[in-house]
Amino acid sequence: MVTSPSPQQSVRLEDYRPFPFRIPKTELDVVIQDDAVLVTADLHLEPVQDSSEPLRLQGVDLALISLAVDGQPLAADAYSLSGDALQIHATPHQPFTVTTVCKLDPAANGSLEGLYASGGMLTTQCEAEGFRRITFHPDRPDVLSCFRVRIEADRERYPVLLSNGNAVAAGPVPESPTRHAVVWEDPFPKPSYLFALVAGDLKEIRDHFTTASGRRVTLRLHVEAGDEPYTAHAMESLKRSMAWDEQIYGLEYDLDEFNTVAVRHFNMGAMENKSLNIFNSKLVLADAETATDGELERIESVVAHEYFHNWSGNRITCRDWFQLSLKEGLTVFRDQCFTADLHCAALKRIEDAAMLRNTQFREDAGPTAHPVKPDAYQAIDNFYTTTIYEKGAELIRMLQTLLGDARFMRGMRLYFQRHDGEAATTEDFVAAILEGATEDGSSLNFEPEQFKRWYHQAGTPHVSVDRQWEPTEGRLTLTFRQSTAPTPGQPDKLPVVIPVLWSVLNAEGRAGDERLLVLDQAQQSVVLEGLAKTPQPPVLSLFRNFSAPVTWTADQGDDDLFALFAEDTDAFARWDAGQQLWKRLLLARASGADASSLEMRMLDAVSQLLSPAGEQDPAVLATLLAFPGLAELEALQDEADPPALFEASCALRELFGSQLADALRQRLASSAESLQAHWPAGQGERQLTALIWSWLAAAGDEEVRDAALAAVSGPSMTLARAALRALQPIDCAQRLQALQVFHDRWQDRPVIFDTWFALEASTPRPDALARVEVLLQHPRFDPMAPNSVRAVLGGLVGNPSVFHALDGSGYLFMARQIIAVDGRNPITASRMAKVFSRWHTYGPQRKAAVQQALAVLAEADLSTNTREVVTLMQA
Incomplete structure (x- = not known):
């Protein structure tokens, strides 16, 4: 039995060496039994340049039943099995086949990596290193193989059997009439991290898309029974994505079918497995009643992101995990452009900038800062970060700005042509972009090698x-x-x-x-x-x-x-000027400084914006009036004081709500007619209504508080959540009633009910920490579902006066919860541990409290993932 590896040494970019064997073809036979899964793998290998190196394959939590080379069982002294590696000491000098039979237990796999049970189905997550939990394999992104996969299972329990590529055969198992099998073949070489398999009793929603060249592609979306009515938005988003990629990049889909599966137990938002995308249910199941405007746009964006990976990630993959931003940064850039083209480009740019400032800049300024292209890691899962994704996308956007749209797109076309079917590097990408841009003889206005420093230097300039x-x-x-x-x-x-x-x-x-x-x-x-x-x-x-x-x-x-x-005619620059003014006001209030004259000027400026002659676009107005995030504000304080900043925000909302009440009510009235318009129509009015509710509710407007309470029972999730957010900071009867109404209405819908967990955990109240403990024992809380864990514990982190209590109780509570989560899901735990990354910016008392919490973590028996994060933060 191969078990989980012990803590490992750092993997370093400078140590990269090509794998000494090619695997042009991989055949899997996956037999799903009642209590286990048997996986027979035929790896068809070819030595590279008559390599005499031993063959080293990776495996975790696998019981090796048999091992053969070219059909001949290996003697015990011909191989070794230790730690996380299977090594065959000597291999033929010509092409050969290694056959392994492994037994695994998906029900016991709580890591949500490899093949695991989720509800009544079996599913996979192989990025970054999950395939080694399915069978012995090099499990590295530069080893590309064409996969043929046979899946066999009980027909009644697992009527749907899915894998990558096209289904080429299906039918009953002759010797067992209650069982059936499906054979899938993917003709495009792919790394093992893009392998996927799903087996379960799922309902199918079917549609189709006709490509620019006239091929008809079958689109199938698979969900649990009862979720079918909530899939139309995701399906339409997929078709919009396919059309956009053809129109903008000239990239067509390349197979006969495209499958998507929604899974509740999933560490990530979604996964781009070739032709079989697996999604966190939260990013598939949605309509206007069950999801906010922002969530609908987010679902559209993520569906597009995973589809765009078909070329920027799948057809061209990354040579090694240090190149992760090659696929993720580029695909984030592409999905941002997609959203900008379909909606409002200016507001999308502001949204992306605000996100970067409040997350990635914070990461850059802390102990877990790392370059877009790291040079070492212990657990690659720790590098699925905003630096790799969003900052990586900004590097590509800077190339577009420096080169201009036409030259940039010439470079993109060259990149996709040159590296199709390859495992590439960031250097390959930049070289193709610049070569394509200058193919007409034009020169660059910057030094390429100096630009590449962005990939290797951490920190925010x-x-x-x-x-x-x-x-x-x-x-x-x-x-x-x-x-x-x-x-x-x-x-x-x-x-x-x-x-x-x-x-x-x-x-x-x-x-x-x-x-x-x-x-x-x-x-x-x-x-x-x-x-x-x-x-x-x-x-x-x-x-x-x-x-x-x-x-x-x-x-x-x-x-x-x-x-x-x-x-200012530039939307971002105009918004940024407002953000600087809001920052000055909030920082002054948080420190107790007098900013009354600036407040009067800002009141006058906002009054002008609200007037009939002011800003006409409700979405733009709401964006201009939105306060900066607390993370941005903390970074500007000499000693970060999150509770003081939170109180300052509440006080400023109350001031502006009371001083501008008449103008705000007039804007509410003018927006009312469009509030129930179907998304994307009406979203600006709903966004502005949400902001005005928060200001007027803070100012004590009982009529608005009652209207907010009524909205929680209404047909719009956008307005329901806006109402809850407006009432949340206020200790009033409507807050208690609204939370209870939301609880009773959505308690049978886990995807939505996680929102209630987050709201409850982040609501400021004297007994909030005790309340979080109760939530963790709630009958609807699923400790195995990352969404539920993130909702409750993330909600606690979003409750500044509780999480950042000076006595350190919030920090210690979180540390103990991270230890508990780490025992079952290291990926989720390691990401949660980063909530302590800004401790060095706090005052002495909070610093000491966080250090105590980190010491508790350091003394625990942690996974490699979480140990790496904790060690970095203690350095």
């Missing part, structure tokens, strides 16, 4: 901008400086290539011509001549469209920011 204004000459000199703070293992940073899109507001407050500065030195200056000869320097609009994933400071006073907030 900071840019400072100084103005020197000569009013009598109308001359403006701008000095840009870039620097990046030290990160673990990287004390010294070199300048990177930073595209700065910027403009100058003219005397009428409108932005002039947009300019691109390629900032590639530690310090650069730009001189503008012939500007209007005014006493005050012109207002700068910086990093328009969020042209680089950096932070910046400029000598912009309140007057400059209010001018940008009111007039």
Whole structure:
């Protein structure tokens, strides 16, 4: 029996060596029995250049029943089995076949990796290293193979049997009439992490898509009985994705069928297995009554993301896991563009920037900071991060900004043509983009090797901008400086290539011509001549469209920011100016400083936006009025104080709600008619209504509180959740009633009921920690479902006064829960452990409390995944 490996040494990029064998064909026979699964694997191998190296295969929690080479059983001294490896000492010098028969127990597999039981079905998750829990295999992304898979099972218990590719045969098992088998063949070589298998009693929703070349592709979505009515949105999202990829990239789907399965027990959001995408149920099952506008857009985006992987991840995969962003960063970029094209590009860009600032920038500033292309890891699962995904996408967007759309797309076409069917690297990607961009003889405006530093340097660059204004000459000199703070293992940073899109507001407050500065030195200056000869320097609009994933400071006073907030033609720059003003107000309140004059100016600015002559688009208005995230605010404090920031946010909402009540009620009335419009229509009005409810409810408006309570029973999940969020910070009768109504309405729908767990855990109340303990014992809480665990414990983290209590009770509670989760699901536990990553920014008392919690974690018997995270945080 091969068991889970002991803690391992770091895997290093510099140690990469190609696998000494090719495996052009893999045949699997998977026999599902009542209490176990038997997997017979035929690996058809070819030595690379007459390699004389032994054959080393990986395996975890497998019982090896038999082992043969070219049909001949191996003698005991011809192989060794230890730890997580099966080694065959000597192999033929010509092509040969290794056959293994393994027995595994999916019901006992709580890791949610490999083949495991989820409810009444069996399913797989093989990325990153789950295939080794199914059979012995190299299980590395640079070993590509064509798979033929036979699945056999009891027909009544497992009527649906799915794997990758096309179904080429199906029927009863002759010697056992109660059993049946299906054979799947995938003609495209793929790494083992893209293998998938699902067996269960599932209901099928079927549709089709006709490709640009006229091929008819069958689309099948498989869900548990009763979930069929909630699949239409996901199916339509898939068809939109397929059409978009053809229109924008010229990439068609390449098989006869495409299957999607919804699974409740799933560590990730979804998985792009070739032609058999497996999704967390939360990202499939939805309509306007059961999902918010944001969730509907998120589902559309994730469905697109996994489909786009068919080319950017599957047809071209990554050579090794250090190249993870090759597929994930690129596919995030593609799904962001898809959403921008289908909806509002400006608001999508703001949404992505806000997400990056509140998650990835925080990661960059903490002990788990790592480059987009790491150079070492202990557990690769720990690197499925916003740095790999979202920051990786920003690197590609910077290439697009630097090259322009036409040249960038030439490079993308070359990349897909050149590397189809290969396991590639980030260097391959950048080389193809730049070669395609310059194929017409044009030159680059940046140094490629310097740009690549973005892949290897961790941390968020900071840019400072100084103005020197000569009013009598109308001359403006701008000095840009870039620097990046030290990160673990990287004390010294070199300048990177930073595209700065910027403009100058003219005397009428409108932005002039947009300019691109390629900032590639530690310090650069730009001189503008012939500007209007005014006493005050012109207002700068910086990093328009969020042209680089950096932070910046400029000598912009309140007057400059209010001018940008009111007039800037770039949606991101306008929003960013407002965010800077909101930050100044919130930080002042949190520290007890007097900001009354700034508050009066902001009240006046918001009043103008709310007026009939103000901002007309409700979605834009709601976005401009939304407060910055607490993570962003914490990063700006000398000593981060999350409870003080939370109280400041509540107080500011109350102030603006009371001072602007009449204007807010008028906007509510004007939005009312569109509130029940079908998504995507009406989402701006619902977004604005949610914000106004939160302000007026905080200000004590009983009519709004009652309207919010009524919305919890209404037909729109968007409004129901908006109502709950508006009432949540307020200790009022409507809050208690609303939570109970939501509980009673959705307790039989686990995908939705997890929202109630999160709301309850994050509601500020004196007994909140005890309440979380009760939630963990709730009969509807499923400790084996990552969604449920994240809902309760993530809700606690989102309850600042409780999680960050000065006595350390919240930190210790979380540490003990992480230990418990780690025993059954290391991936979920290691990701949860990162909630402590900002401890060094807290005051002395909280620092000591977090260190105590980390010590409790360090003393526990942890998985490799969680041990790696805890060690980094203690360093």
